[in-house]
Amino acid sequence: MTRPSEITRDRILKAAERLFAERGYDATSIRAIVARARVNQAAINYHFDGKEGLYREVLRAAFRGLTEDQLAHAGDAAGLPREQALAAFIRRQLRPLSARDEASRHMRIFNWETVRPTPVFRKLMTEEAAPFMGLTVELVRRFLPDADQRSLMVAAIWLIGQCSVFVRNREQLAGPPVALELDDSTVDWLAQLLSRWTLAGLAAA
Amino acid sequence: MTRPSEITRDRILKAAERLFAERGYDATSIRAIVARARVNQAAINYHFDGKEGLYREVLRAAFRGLTEDQLAHAGDAAGLPREQALAAFIRRQLRPLSARDEASRHMRIFNWETVRPTPVFRKLMTEEAAPFMGLTVELVRRFLPDADQRSLMVAAIWLIGQCSVFVRNREQLAGPPVALELDDSTVDWLAQLLSRWTLAGLAAA
DNA sequence: TCCGTTTTCAAACCTGCGTTTGAAAACGTA
DNA sequence: TACGTTTTCAAACGCAGGTTTGAAAACGGA
Numbered sequence: 001m002t003r004p005s006e007i008t009r010d011r012i013l014k015a016a017e018r019l020f021a022e023r024g025y026d027a028t029s030i031r032a033i034v035a036r037a038r039v040n041q042a043a044i045n046y047h048f049d050g051k052e053g054l055y056r057e058v059l060r061a062a063f064r065g066l067t068e069d070q071l072a073h074a075g076d077a078a079g080l081p082r083e084q085a086l087a088a089f090i091r092r093q094l095r096p097l098s099a100r101d102e103a104s105r106h107m108r109i110f111n112w113e114t115v116r117p118t119p120v121f122r123k124l125m126t127e128e129a130a131p132f133m134g135l136t137v138e139l140v141r142r143f144l145p146d147a148d149q150r151s152l153m154v155a156a157i158w159l160i161g162q163c164s165v166f167v168r169n170r171e172q173l174a175g176p177p178v179a180l181e182l183d184d185s186t187v188d189w190l191a192q193l194l195s196r197w198t199l200a201g202l203a204a205a
Numbered sequence: 206m207t208r209p210s211e212i213t214r215d216r217i218l219k220a221a222e223r224l225f226a227e228r229g230y231d232a233t234s235i236r237a238i239v240a241r242a243r244v245n246q247a248a249i250n251y252h253f254d255g256k257e258g259l260y261r262e263v264l265r266a267a268f269r270g271l272t273e274d275q276l277a278h279a280g281d282a283a284g285l286p287r288e289q290a291l292a293a294f295i296r297r298q299l300r301p302l303s304a305r306d307e308a309s310r311h312m313r314i315f316n317w318e319t320v321r322p323t324p325v326f327r328k329l330m331t332e333e334a335a336p337f338m339g340l341t342v343e344l345v346r347r348f349l350p351d352a353d354q355r356s357l358m359v360a361a362i363w364l365i366g367q368c369s370v371f372v373r374n375r376e377q378l379a380g381p382p383v384a385l386e387l388d389d390s391t392v393d394w395l396a397q398l399l400s401r402w403t404l405a406g407l408a409a410a
Numbered sequence: 411t412c413c414g415t416t417t418t419c420a421a422a423c424c425t426g427c428g429t430t431t432g433a434a435a436a437c438g439t440a
Numbered sequence: 441t442a443c444g445t446t447t448t449c450a451a452a453c454g455c456a457g458g459t460t461t462g463a464a465a466a467c468g469g470a
Contacts, residue, residue: 161370
């Protein structure tokens with residue numbers, strides 16, 4: 001782990017994650033990555049077999065980071081009343097709002113992919129999205145015990161969408177005309193608001 | 206309008222709109238645009254003063270196309286019961302789902318911008334988004350007559366988000382595991398579902 | 411310490427990009 | 441028709457991108 005070559009690999013990954021999140025795949029140059037990582041340019045080809053290979057690795061890490069966070073608490077949810085489980089789910093989905101942290105970067109990387117999914121991303125999703133979608137579907141099922149599969153699916157996406165609108169447009173929410181301050185208490189407030197609305201929506205279905 | 210030079214301009218705009226929508230700004234090359242438009246490469250610089258100028262024009266057209274559609278019916282809404290006005294609003298927001306038409310392209314161009322807004326886009330938004338946001342805020346205000354400005358704003362964004370999740374992820378919804386067929390009747394069904402849920406949510410607030 | 415392997419490095423390579431150029435063609439008016 | 445303007449065009453320019461190269465350096469087990 002602390003072997004010199006591992007250090008180089010790690011520096012590249014960290015720098016690439018930041019830059020890919022910020023600018024997207026196309027607009028991020030290898031030269032920019034190596035400059036930030038303070039590493040020789042050829043190192044990327046040596047360690048990751050090119051820019052695309054590096055991106056694949058970054059994508060994997062982002063996906064793992066985002067879903068592990070939510071999946072780790074899947075066990076808790078079962079023991080909670082459904083209302084609380086929903087609130088906790090929403091609060092966690094909003095986590096990337098609070099800070100300029102890792103989760104926020106991971107979210108951004110995913111945002112780029114939702115506009116035009118790369119083949120790498122598609123593969124990753126079909127292979128590994130099931131647990132997270134399953135967890136979400138199970139959550140909404142507690143509110144819609146009699147719904148058919150299609151409605152459950154739509155409800156799950158709807159729920160995820162509740163949060164992602166705010167997460168995705170974080171930067172624009174911070175500015176006028178909305179001017180939301182995104183400190184922890186505001187995010188809590190927002191999470192409660194969303195919980196109430198979503199709850200009511202699911203109850204009406 | 207049918208002057209030869211106007212034809213060239215128009216062919217470039219049409220081709221650029223398609224390509225920018227499909228691949229985004231960075232990944233769309235001038236050479237690809239002129240190949241599709243069957244026009245000389247220098248024509249873009251001549252007519253639009255460069256790639257960025259062309260993009261600005263495409264963005265303007267997309268924004269106009271999307272909001273005119275909704276603003277044109279703003280008058281109708283006032284005469285409808287609030288429930289129907291809401292349903293109509295949602296149905297119109299979902300329009301890009303139905304077909305691979307112009308509205309769908311315009312939406313895609315906007316999607317690219319939500320990930321990392323260009324300066325051109327920011328300017329356009331602060332200058333011209335007000336009418337559309339106003340219309341949406343007025344709509345939610347009919348359900349939340351006592352809410353403060355911040356809550357109204359959040360509710361408006363929430364409402365827009367209800368729809369944009371589905372619009373944005375159209376391609377992925379069409380495939381497994383959701384496998385939504387996006388014909389008109391499915392979109393109608395979805396619009397009704399969203400209307401009911403949103404209605405309940407707003408009532409609970 | 412020695413030696414085969416792994417890892418780093420500076421430089422060059424090639425390709426594709428947006429833009430510029432200057433001349434030819436088309437246009438529109440008098 | 442004649443002539444100044446507008447519009448098209450093929451070619452080239454300069455630059456930045458990802459990748460390759462071959463040698464130097466660092467590593468690590470014998």
